[in-house]
Amino acid sequence: MSAETTSEAAPAKINLALHITGQRADGYHLLDSIVAFASHGDLLTFSPADRDGFGLAGRFGASLSAEAGGKDDNLVLKARDLLRAALAADGHVMEPVAIELEKNLPVASGIGGGSADAAATLRGLLRFWRASLPPETLSAIALKLGADVPMCLESRPLRARAIGERIDMLGSIPRFALVLANPLKSVSTPDIFRRLAKRDNPPIGTLPTSCDIAAWIAFLSGLRNDLEAPARAIVPEIASVSTALREAGSQLVRMSGSGATCFGIFSDREQAEKAALELESRHPDWYVQATETENGSAG
Ligand SMILES: C[C@](O)(CO)[C@H](O)COP(=O)(O)OP(=O)(O)OC[C@H]1O[C@@H](n2ccc(N)nc2=O)[C@H](O)[C@@H]1O
Numbered sequence: 001m002s003a004e005t006t007s008e009a010a011p012a013k014i015n016l017a018l019h020i021t022g023q024r025a026d027g028y029h030l031l032d033s034i035v036a037f038a039s040h041g042d043l044l045t046f047s048p049a050d051r052d053g054f055g056l057a058g059r060f061g062a063s064l065s066a067e068a069g070g071k072d073d074n075l076v077l078k079a080r081d082l083l084r085a086a087l088a089a090d091g092h093v094m095e096p097v098a099i100e101l102e103k104n105l106p107v108a109s110g111i112g113g114g115s116a117d118a119a120a121t122l123r124g125l126l127r128f129w130r131a132s133l134p135p136e137t138l139s140a141i142a143l144k145l146g147a148d149v150p151m152c153l154e155s156r157p158l159r160a161r162a163i164g165e166r167i168d169m170l171g172s173i174p175r176f177a178l179v180l181a182n183p184l185k186s187v188s189t190p191d192i193f194r195r196l197a198k199r200d201n202p203p204i205g206t207l208p209t210s211c212d213i214a215a216w217i218a219f220l221s222g223l224r225n226d227l228e229a230p231a232r233a234i235v236p237e238i239a240s241v242s243t244a245l246r247e248a249g250s251q252l253v254r255m256s257g258s259g260a261t262c263f264g265i266f267s268d269r270e271q272a273e274k275a276a277l278e279l280e281s282r283h284p285d286w287y288v289q290a291t292e293t294e295n296g297s298a299g
């Protein structure tokens, strides 16, 4: 049976809180993070082809292809190649595939675009090739691609620890209506980690056990993103983005990942859409997106 065209969503990763709790001997940082995934993100499409191909589309497609090193550096291709090699080691030769990446998320923006794309490539190609790998092999491939890729492979609410690969799924977490906003200044993750003033911050405490949204917002309000201070030092516009989200009526505003994207939590999707329209009209040069987190109950 020949393969059929198939699509796989690559949802934006939102670090609702991100505490940096230590550093490993190899320099990687230990973290404790509450992570949710948005309904908005990139989209990967896999189609049968005579030979492997890769194309970029979407608002931010051009910014990736224009980068030094070009398409060969793309995490999608690294994911495809690592997956194919692992399947070959198991004796399975996989057919060529044309991959299209619809790049809707800004690049190097703290919402895991590249990691989400790599994870969606692993999920999507396994489906496209009708193949499977032992979960531990897949997890090892994901971690090799980046510290955020194991969590993006799950794409459901979770708590991530160690350098990101120790994952506990969260059963009780509400859906949050969000606005994502980014001043379109890309941020280098290693630069931000390097500038951290303190690396042994306290971990996140005990999580709420119910889905009560007010309890969750109160809990999250007491937490932090420890990467926000070093990111603000490099990208001063983060302060303006954060203020704008607050003034638009957010119940909680925080930066995600290593920045510069900030999210605001709103009472419902309608309020988020309204705030996004207002922000967009005031800041046409920003990336502004209303969305909501998935609570993972569907799967
Ligand atoms: C900031 C977060 O986005 C939070 O979810 C992640 O920790 C970053 O994950 P990522 O972008 O997938 O990171 P990688 O591509 O694996 O690593 C990029 C660089 O970030 C630094 N890095 C990353 C993850 C981590 N736990 N500690 C680190 O110190 C390292 O200098 C590394 O060379």
Ligand SMILES: Nc1ncnc2c1ncn2[C@@H]1O[C@H](COP(=O)(O)OP(=O)(O)OP(=O)(O)O)[C@@H](O)[C@H]1O
Pocket (backbone or CB within 6 Å): 064, 067, 073, 074, 075, 076, 106, 107, 108, 109, 110, 111, 112, 113, 114, 115, 117, 118, 148, 187, 189, 257, 258, 259
């Ligand atoms: N498919 C991809 N999408 C975005 N960036 C990619 C991709 N493939 C490779 N990259 C490279 O990875 C770097 C980090 O991009 P990415 O968008 O994943 O960062 P991020 O959103 O800050 O991620 P994180 O939240 O995991 O730190 C970019 O500078 C880019 O050169």
